[in-house]
Amino acid sequence: MKSMTYGEARQIARDLAKDTLENYWSGSYPVDPVAIARSAGIEVYSSQLGVDTWGMLVGGDNSVTMYLDKDQPLNRMRFSAAHELGHYMTHTASDERLADYVKVIPAGKGYVDKRSDAGRGNLFEVIANEYAGALLMPEQELRRMAKADDSNISIARAFRVSVDAVAYRRKILAL
Incomplete structure (x- = not known):
């Protein structure tokens, strides 16, 4: 399997965000990542997720669910929603550059966005963070x-x- 650089990962994220904006965004600011997620078929819930979790994305049998920690500031919650949406779009994109790296998110599996530095530097986290910035x-x-x-x-x-x-x-x- 070919390895991916951080620069390549960031470019993929920007391209995915641009595609998302073209396909799901109303065109008005600020961009609403929750509305976009729901338009993409993701169920979105606000819950208490604990002291080290901003958000999570969990696969289901025929769906994906996003959970956002309700105790975070609104601007951070918007970023968390965009970040989790980035994970979803990464896994559903038909981008050839991702073919060797992603598969469908299996039921009961997914991503947990930690408040701590856990997972920092992981290519999927780099993509999700860059995607969130490019989307918002x-x-x-x-x-x-x-x-x-x-x-x-x-x-x-x-x-x-x-x-x-x-x-x-x-x-x-x-x-």
Whole structure:
């Protein structure tokens, strides 16, 4: 099996996010990852998930369910929803670059997004995080805002994400 670089993983994530926006997004800001997930056929629930879990995605017999920790701040919950949606889209994409890496999420299996650093650096987590940033802060609009010299605070407010998420995405995109 061919190995994938982080750069390749990030590009795949951006492409998946762009496809998702083209196929499921209403076009109005802020992007609503829960509405997109539901449109894609994912059941979404808000629950208490414990002290180390932001969200999870669990396969079913003929469905996938997303759980979001209800005790997280709203902007973080939006990122968690987008992150879990990234896992789902990674596993359902017909992208040839992913053919050697992904399979259908089996019933009772899936992903758990930890608050701790557990799993950091894993390619699927890199893809899900990059996907979330690209979905919630579409590149073209972020570039427009950066060119207009909007502050990270005003950009975060417009996209309803954290200032840290804006700063990281701007760094990744060299803005």
